[in-house]
Amino acid sequence: MSYVARKGPKVASALGKWAYNLAGFNQYGLHRDDCLYENDDVKEAIRRLPEKLKDERNFRITRALHLSMTKTILPKEQWTKYEEDTKYLEPYLDEVVRERDEKVKWESNK
Template sequence: MRDDTINEDSDVKEAIHRLPEPVYNDRMFRIKRALDLSMKHQVLPKDQWIKYEEDLRYLEPYLVEVICERREREEWQIKSNECEVKAPVWCDVWCLVFKRICICPNTY
């Protein structure tokens, strides 16, 4: 699963924290299994591989929610400080990384 290998920054860690317990447990099982196979220098049997079409982006909705909340907090902080600093343009990065249309309505 692609979401199992995503680079864990603060947003991703918060999104993982928000996962339902069964989804989190499944994620941890897959990561532990991958580490175990790596230590043994083995490959997962082909019959257990997940096809690209069957791969679920289970973390994406939580990650988008976390990023939108962070961005909103940053905007509020900028407004409260009355500063002319521009908030980071995370949506452009999000679209580049995931090659998807931005779903957050508050884009620059």
């Protein structure tokens, strides 16, 4: 039993890497957070990003659009790697969602 438990995280990690590569966005140099559907919360989180992160995001998206239009992908060494993909938008998005929930709760108590 303990053998299976020790192998569990490695299997999950391998499955995660496989699914990450299967999604295909990494072949365009995109990060996971670049592909989020832009609802109001995501738009506000993007607005709050530091200028450097916003510029890097815009560059990745512009490059991906160009590659898609020309029906090409990046060379494999330039693909975004599973280990290097950072969830750069997540802290800002969590903050926006917390603020929205707090606002709804506050307004319901009036």
